[in-house]
Amino acid sequence: MLSHRPLADALGFAVLAVVFAALGLVGLWTAFSVLSAPVSPWWSLVIALPACALVPFRQRAPLPLLGAALVLFVADLLTVGGIVTLVVVLDLLYAATLAATPRGRRRILTGIAVGVAAAGIAGLAASDDVRVAVLVALQLGALAGMDYWYATSVAQAHELVALHRERAEDAERLAASDRAEAVRREREQMARELHDLVAGHVAAIAIRAEAALSVDGEATGDRAALRAVRESSLEAHQALRSMISVLRAGDGAVAAPGRSALPALIDDARRHGLTVKFDDRLAAGIPSPVGQAVTRIVQESLANCLRHAAGAEVQVVLGTDDAGSVRVRVDSRGGRPAAQPSIQGSGWGLELLQERTRALGGRLHAGPADGGWSVRATIPAAATA
Structure with missing residues (x-):
């Protein structure tokens, strides 16, 4: 949105209107004036100050306020011919373009083209001089076009930043999901290896020990059973050492x-x-x-x-x-x-x-x-x- 403070901008525009009135900077659009005689420059404040009063609310409803400012600008154009109402129109045009969607910006551009063409036709009708009509159209077209172009550039930059932020967040969520899935696979792999490498040996130890205890006390049979228990114990110990080595180092694999x-x-x-x-x-x-x-x-x-x-x-x-x-x-x-x-x-x-x-x-x-x-x-x- 706009980085300026709307209330401060409105006060600044109002002060500018008073200064212009004091300096007599009015009557810039005499070709369009319907007044029979010049009036005091202070009359410009009658239209300029209400226009300034629209600025503090531009972030809430910029497009309707732009319409209201255009009405005041036309009234100013047909009477005193001041400057501040045009400045307010350009400010609200910027705010409306910046807040609009891409489709809304295209509509605003169409409105600018229609408005500039209408101003040119009005200038031709008021002065009966093509040069005046072209000059009016070029001035308004340049001001409104530059304002629209700058607002569109800022809006597209904001949209691009939002898009990159969304993609970055999606990438972060995907990376987190991948990490969680990798951890899950590692846990499953560890569970399989521990079961296959260690649980089998431990079970064999228990079975062989039970076999040694269940037979008659023959020295040869006992020694064979105990030797088998010893071998299974060593195999289980080696498997555990291998698993611990892999878990501590963080790489490699258990030999299956x-x-x-x-x-x-x-x-x-x-x-x-x-x-x-x-x-x-x-x-x-x-x-x-x-x-x-x-x-x-x-x-x-x-x-x-x-x-x-x-x-x-x-x-x-x-x-x-x-x-x-x-x-x-x-x-x-x-x-x-x-x-x-x-x-x-x-x-x-x-x-x-x-x-x-x-x-x-x-x-x-x-x-x-x-x-x-x-x-x-x-x-x-x-x-x-």
Whole structure:
């Protein structure tokens, strides 16, 4: 909006009107005057001061006030011919243009063109001289046009600043949303890695310790069970150190076991009482994220068998379908729940596996099947997320 103070401007215009009246600066538009004889310059205040009284309210309704000022200007034009009413008209024209919308500014420009043309025609009719008409039109057109151009430039600058501010705010909101999403993804990734790398080892420690406590006190069996507990403890400790290193450094990634770790997982499950048939028909060279997902699915499925179906017969089948997607199937039959103290599952294991599979564009289903339990997953072979 206007940076000037409307009341101060109005008082300034009023003082200017008094000064002009005292100096006799009136009668500038004698060609339009309808008076039969010159009048005192002080009569110009009769029109100039009411025009000045409109200025303090220009920010509230600039366009209606501009119309009122134009009426006073025409009255001044036909009588005393002062200057201040024209100044007030230009001030209100600036205020109306600055406050108008782009469409409103176009209407004001059309009004200026019509008004200048009407003034030229009136000048021609009053003086019967084309030169007077052209001079009047040029003077009013230059004054109104410059006023309109300056107000339009200021209004467009304000609109451009507002647009840039809006874009900056949108960019800030988008950046905040991206940061929140990145934090959410990191938290989910941490949850998956902690579950896959640490929870599995800790569960294995508890199961192996329970196995050592449940058998007869044979020295050889006890030492083997305790050795397995020690190995799982070391693996869990190393996984925790790796996670802490990544979190402290803020970069890097936790090394996730890939497809090459499958034979060791199968052998470990067999050592703990599962009868596992492993059928690997996958071709070499599948993407690393797919291989890691396959390993996680098999690892979690075997861990669930150890907890909920100890001694079960498990069949692990890896292959591809007609579309070239990687397929994983883990079926278990028989078995019995692990002896107390049992490890209460949270249900996160399968949920995290489903999230990992969906992130790669695949799908995973787990549930009862043929008197046992089945986990089936399909992952596009070209997945790289």
